Every structure is written in C-alpha cells, then in structure tokens.
Amino acid sequence: MTAETSQTLDRGLRVLKLLADTDHGLTVTELSNKLGVNRTVVYRLLATLEQHSLVRRDIGGRARVGLGVLQLGRQVHPLLREAALPALRALADDLGATAHLTLVDGTEALAVAVVEPTWTDYHVAYRAGFRHPLDRGAAGRAILAARSGHANDPGYVLTHGELEAGASGAAAPLTGVTGIEGSVGVVMLCDAVPERVGPRVVDAAREVADALR
Numbered sequence: 001m002t003a004e005t006s007q008t009l010d011r012g013l014r015v016l017k018l019l020a021d022t023d024h025g026l027t028v029t030e031l032s033n034k035l036g037v038n039r040t041v042v043y044r045l046l047a048t049l050e051q052h053s054l055v056r057r058d059i060g061g062r063a064r065v066g067l068g069v070l071q072l073g074r075q076v077h078p079l080l081r082e083a084a085l086p087a088l089r090a091l092a093d094d095l096g097a098t099a100h101l102t103l104v105d106g107t108e109a110l111a112v113a114v115v116e117p118t119w120t121d122y123h124v125a126y127r128a129g130f131r132h133p134l135d136r137g138a139a140g141r142a143i144l145a146a147r148s149g150h151a152n153d154p155g156y157v158l159t160h161g162e163l164e165a166g167a168s169g170a171a172a173p174l175t176g177v178t179g180i181e182g183s184v185g186v187v188m189l190c191d192a193v194p195e196r197v198g199p200r201v202v203d204a205a206r207e208v209a210d211a212l213r
Contacts, residue, residue, distance in 0.1 A: 138169030
C-alpha cells in the first residue's frame with residue numbers, strides 16, 4: 001500500500017472479489033484467513049458493505065455478494081456500449097448483418113449493444129435487452145465455449161434457427177477482459193453463414209476487447 005491509497009477501501013474491494021469468486025459464500029473466519037486480518041476488521045468491513053447492499057449474510061452467517069452489486073453493474077452497460085459501438089458499426093456494415101455485444105446475466109445471454117447495417121434492404125430485427133439461454137444461439141454458445149476452453153479453434157460459433165426461424169448467427173467470445181464474460185456476433189437471414197463471417201467476427205471481438213481494456 002502506498003500513501004495515496006486507502007487500506008480500508010482496498011480490503012473492502014478484496015472482500016467483494018473473494019465473495020464474487022464463490023457460489024456458497026464465506027464465513028468471517030474464512031475471510032479473515034484469506035485477507036490476513038483479524039475477525040474484528042472483517043466484521044467492520046462486512047457491516048459497511050451491508051449498509052450499501054453490496055454484501056448480505058444468510059441465516060448461517062455466511063457472507064455473499066448483495067443485490068447492490070447488480071445495480072452498479074447495470075450502470076456499466078452504457079460504458080460498454082459506448083466502447084463497443086465503433087467496432088459493431090464496422091462489423092454490421094461490412095457484413096450487411098445485425099451486429100451485437102452480448103454479456104452474461106446470470107444464466108442468460110443479454111444483448112447490451114446492437115447495431116443494424118445501414119445499406120441493406122432487410123435484416124434481422126434484434127434489440128438491446130434481448131435475452132436468451134446461454135446454451136441457445138451463437139452469442140451464448142460462444143461464451144460457453146470460452147468457459148470450457150474450447151474457443152481457440154476456430155475461435156467462433158455458428159448456429160442456424162436456434163433463436164429465430166431462418167436466421168443464422170455467428171459469434172466469438174471476448175477474451176482478455178478481466179471481469180467481463182461476453183461475445184460479439186452477428187445475426188443474418190441465410191441458411192448458411194458465408195465463410196468470411198466467422199473470422200470477421202473474431203476480429204471484431206478482438207477490437208471490442210481492446211476497447212474495453
């Protein structure tokens with residue numbers, strides 16, 4: 001720690017990160033051991049975080065991430081959209097397809113930014129806020145592929161008719177962006193995705209990831 005930083009804030013943020021990395025919560029003793037501080041300090045940190053709804057404690061006393069974190073997360077979406085829009089616009093107009101940035105929201109894939117091509121006579125209607133299960137559609141499947149470590153070859157996922165009859169999708173996961181699970185992809189009206197679409201989507205995902213770092 002340097003003179004310009006806050007030790008208490010640093011510990012509070014470390015608590016949130018530790019809780020975010022577990023599904024079953026942590027006890028005060030477990031947090032104390034992981035942080036290397038005494039239980040009194042942990043109690044004070046949890047009490048402060050609880051006041052802001054960033055942490056909650058269940059009946060058994062285990063601490064978990066609170067709903068306040070979700071409210072903070074929603075404010076991040078506009079920043080992500082702004083950073084991703086240039087790459088999405090280029091992708092949509094290059095391929096003549098609807099481009100999107102999709103993020104994980106619980107067990108679902110959530111489209112947080114959508115750009116439609118400017119020169120086509122028709123294209124798939126796809127709106128920001130659209131949700132679907134992670135295991136359906138190219139956007140969600142690309143995210144799951146990255147989780148499983150199977151996203152390197154060929155680096156993108158193709159689907160047809162899983163979310164809308166007659167529509168095909170291509171998506172590539174965002175990689176190298178700490179704390180964000182997502183994908184960049186396109187949706188188009190076709191039976192078979194043209195060969196160049198997959199690699200182009202991978203390039204766009206890389207551009208978006210660079211913008212978010």
